[in-house]
Amino acid sequence: xxxxxxxxxxxxxxxxxxxxxxxxxxxxxxxxxxxxxxxxxxxxxxxxxxxxxxxxxxxxxxxxxxxxxxxxxxxxxxxxxxxxxxxxxxxxxxxxxxxxxxxxxxxxxxxxxxxxxxxxxxxxxxxxxxxxxxxxxxxxxxxxxxxxxxxxxxxxxxxxxxxxxxxxxxxxxxxxxxxxxxxxxxxxxxxxxxxxxxxxxxxxxxxxxxxxxxxxxxxxxxxxxxxxxxxxxxxxxxxxxxxxxxxxxxxxxxxxxxxxxxxxxxxxxxxxxxxxxxxxxxxxxxxxxxxxxxxxxxxxxxxxxxxxxxxxxxxxxxxxxxxxxxxxxxxxxxxxxxxxxxxxxxxxxxxx
Numbered sequence: 001x002x003x004x005x006x007x008x009x010x011x012x013x014x015x016x017x018x019x020x021x022x023x024x025x026x027x028x029x030x031x032x033x034x035x036x037x038x039x040x041x042x043x044x045x046x047x048x049x050x051x052x053x054x055x056x057x058x059x060x061x062x063x064x065x066x067x068x069x070x071x072x073x074x075x076x077x078x079x080x081x082x083x084x085x086x087x088x089x090x091x092x093x094x095x096x097x098x099x100x101x102x103x104x105x106x107x108x109x110x111x112x113x114x115x116x117x118x119x120x121x122x123x124x125x126x127x128x129x130x131x132x133x134x135x136x137x138x139x140x141x142x143x144x145x146x147x148x149x150x151x152x153x154x155x156x157x158x159x160x161x162x163x164x165x166x167x168x169x170x171x172x173x174x175x176x177x178x179x180x181x182x183x184x185x186x187x188x189x190x191x192x193x194x195x196x197x198x199x200x201x202x203x204x205x206x207x208x209x210x211x212x213x214x215x216x217x218x219x220x221x222x223x224x225x226x227x228x229x230x231x232x233x234x235x236x237x238x239x240x241x242x243x244x245x246x247x248x249x250x251x252x253x254x255x256x257x258x259x260x261x262x263x264x265x266x267x268x269x270x271x272x273x274x275x276x277x278x279x280x281x282x283x284x285x286x287x288x289x290x291x292x293x294x295x296x297x298x299x300x301x302x303x304x305x306x307x308x309x310x311x312x313x314x315x316x317x318x319x320x321x322x323x324x325x326x327x328x329x330x331x332x333x334x335x336x337x338x339x340x341x342x343x344x345x346x347x348x349x350x351x352x
Contacts, residue, residue, distance in 0.1 A: 007031065008030050042314055044283075044313035046092045048297035050304060050309070052308050061161065076101075092171075095285055098168075108153055109153055110184040112181065113179070113180065115148060116147050116169050117166060117167065118166070119144040119154075119166060120164055120165040121225075123162065124162035124163060125140075129152055130152060133191055134194060134195065144222050172335075172338065196219060196222065231247055244268060257336075262334070267330050269329075274321040275320045277319070278348065284316075285309060285310065289331055291305075297318050
């Protein structure tokens with residue numbers, strides 16, 4: 001039997017009293033208290049959702065002819081969670097996800113903005129991003145950081161379309177009325193060799209002169225998938241039965257998250273063995289780098305294949321399994337860093 005108290009309703013109050021409150025821009029809290037502070041766990045509007053790449057890609061390619069880059073600036077289709085409303089442009093309450101297309105020879109112009117962003121390469125070769133003068137190649141599975149208020153532009157030197165996934169904390173920045181962008185002149189490429197990757201190519205070994213310099217807020221801007229996959233594969237060989245490899249993308253100088261509000265990780269699912277994630281308070285987006293399988297999110301069964309993207313609400317129960325003969329690799333975006341800074345992040349001991 002529930003011990004929850006029955007609270008007074010707005011209809012229980014005299015109509016003239018309620019109107020008097022409204023006239024003075026006031027409202028009583030108690031009738032809406034359980035909406036603001038539900039018992040036990042949040043009430044999430046975010047629905048477990050999947051966007052199949054086979055559905056997204058044709059629409060994105062059509063946009064390539066319908067929206068010239070000069071008119072679009074960024075040619076993006078936003079993955080919108082139906083529980084939050086299509087027009088809100090949110091995959092979860094705090095995470096924006098888009099699929100961006102750039103065609104050979106195009107340049108998405110230089111700008112900077114208050115939301116933090118990342119790019120995760122999905123398809124094609126020859127694309128690149130320039131961040132503060134450093135040219136960052138974009139191969140399939142590469143993670144590129146474009147931190148808040150850092151200048152960046154995108155280009156394409158290849159022969160086939162390039163598509164990547166954008167993830168931003170745009171809903172957060174919009175809700176605090178702090179979202180804006182500034183256009184800039186075309187980048188002068190000062191570092192065409194992606195030197196930051198050379199500095200951190202081997203764990204524990206860096207150029208000696210780095211010992212005498214002040215730490216940079218974002219010392220590593222590109223995380224090549226070939227390195228991440230190799231790490232996952234090596235870890236998977238050393239796991240006990242029932243385990244799975246899961247790695248986090250971190251700032252190599254601090255060991256903490258790459259960006260202030262969003263976290264990034266990657267996992268490898270073993271063949272034929274379901275994986276139950278520990279339930280946590282963060283919402284997340286899962287992007288399938290390769291493989292096929294089934295996700296069960298809060299009881300919703302969502303079959304997935306390569307390049308599909310899924311959304312899970314806060315406190316979700318998640319089980320993942322591969323259904324083919326090859327392991328599944330998944331890239332994960334979550335809002336755990338923001339929750340940790342707010343002091344509300346929780347990881348629950350029970351499996352999903």
